[in-house]
Amino acid sequence: MKAGIYNGIKQIEMKELPRPTAGDNDAVIRVVKAGICGTDVHAYLAGGDDVGIHAGSQFGHEFVGVISEIGKNVTGLRAGDRVTICPTTRRSESCGLNSTEIADMTGAFSEYVYVENARAGYNVFVLPDSLSFETGVLTEPLSVASHGVAIADLKGSEKAVVYGAGTIGLCAVAALQNKGIRDIIVSDISDSRLEVARRMGAVAFNSKDGGLIEFIKSQWGVHTGNSSEECINADVVIDCAGLPFIVNEFIDHAKTLSSLIIIAVHGKNVEISPYWVLAKELTLKGSRGYTPEDILTAIRTLDDPSCRLGEIITQVYPHSQLCRAFEQACDAGNSIKVVIDYGK
Template sequence: MMALSRRQLRVHKPDDLRMDEMALPELTGADALIRVAACGICGSDLGYLSKGGMRGPSDTPLSLGHEFAGVIEQVGNQVCGLHPGMRVVVNPDDNLIGGGGPEGGFSEWVLVRQARAGSNIHPIPDHLPFELAALTEPLSVSLHGVNRARVTPQSKVVIYGAGVIGLGIVIGLRRRGVRDIVVVDRQQERLEMARHLGASATINPGSEDLRATLGKLHGESQKYGFPMVNTDIFIDAAGAGSLLQQTVEMCRSGTRIVIVAVYRQPVAIDMVMVMAKEIELTGSIAYPDDEFQEVIGMLGKGEVDTSTLITHRFPFDQAMAAFAQAKDTASALKVMVSIDEG
């Protein structure tokens, strides 16, 4: 018999995370109810918790969790191509799941309104573990950044940040045939992971001069008297404002800079330099359905060992400890919470 309530992690105010007992929402004809098996903690979840909500505290607590996989429990009579017992991952965008809507993946059940197979709900192979399937969302963010960069196999690419998104970008670049991949991060363990996944070089700006090292790796040139490094594309998955300005100063003419990171504050950029060098600044957020499906295919085929991205695992009863661990970015990459793997 179905429960009438569910536990749901919600942010009430800054650094106030609670496990709330909530009534199950009513299923209508176009909806699907998902029993959540696993949900990953994203950096944005930590940001929302710190701020007390999407943009700060509000009258309505914020439901957390958008990186999740599970099993369909029920479907409405208007839903096509989906059925109870089907193993799935959910594209959270349509329903703002874990992003301002009433639903969040850190819950025993999630209601997906206007459920559509291949759009906001995607079947996964039976052999794919739920915790790996839950990586579909962040790896799709990474893949979209790669696609926005319009790379070719000959591109010389620099990635700022070796968190899960940055490491996912390494994976995406390799799948697009790119081999000249430089990853920049201050944590040596993450740089080692980047090399393991296919980065050709790594730079720790805490101990190396970023510009000088890139000049050695990618070559140098000048235009209008500006000394430049010959990197073709920079993909920012770090969100460090000073680093972005440094990139504008040192990059070559025609460089493309793709912003995948979430900046919490406005950043000052020398727009004269952007104009003079004809720099392309490109934003990247979320993912279309075909990229989501491409990542599921990659995970299902086991093309890359993505299990190494998951550094810590917790049961749902220890969700508070899981979030505490996720805040320790010196040791944690992806912290995965097991909710009900059946």
């Protein structure tokens, strides 16, 4: 099979490798479409060791495909099933890798992916016939956002602010909408990304010159807090941007009992005021990865005809142009989600 190999910064090689074979408990999946994740781009631009992608390895973890071979002990899955997987449980941790490495070296940029101890609804998920591969390929990033929305524990009538209109921020919009939430403001500094948020039904705000808090107040009114402080009328704020000012912008302007869900990876520490966290009874929650339930939620969300998340796919490249696809994915101003199409 043709396998996309990560060889270090700006080095991707297409190599001929033996096609994996399924043991009695395993599955082999022929990849149909794969998405380039921010993690993959990070490895390509800055090195992969800190994100679990080591030189000489297959990589890529967002994909959909068809089961080409299934072990005789596997129940509930058949050759020919259209599926996606949970990359973090693709192999048992006894293989010597941690779950990040297991996920990030899945090999979605290779023609076939191997799943050890394949279990339906645990590490392999059958896609409904009504869900196309074109949008099904977004299941993994949408699972990340669905987890953040799940732990926010929303009722469906809340108002939500999303920082960041990249893949995860826009996935958060779809996950919130799937929960019934209609009042969503998305903040970013890229007009083209904000345009996608708008097409998905969110209110978009370009915060390159600041002013987000005033904008939220102008849209949803001003809320007065316990200590007569002025607050924004948002129930949940989802951080999909990872910028250091966000945590304090939330604490300074949040209304009583609201929450901040941190999905983005922050590279810097910030100093916060525990006093205001107490005074406003704020919740700060971190959201890491996803559960099988989040993956099922993501599949249901994408399968809903009202879901507009397909809008985030900006370019599709054939597998033979994997390197060009990566160069495109690095051009953040002109791409959101870049997809590899193995049929092209």
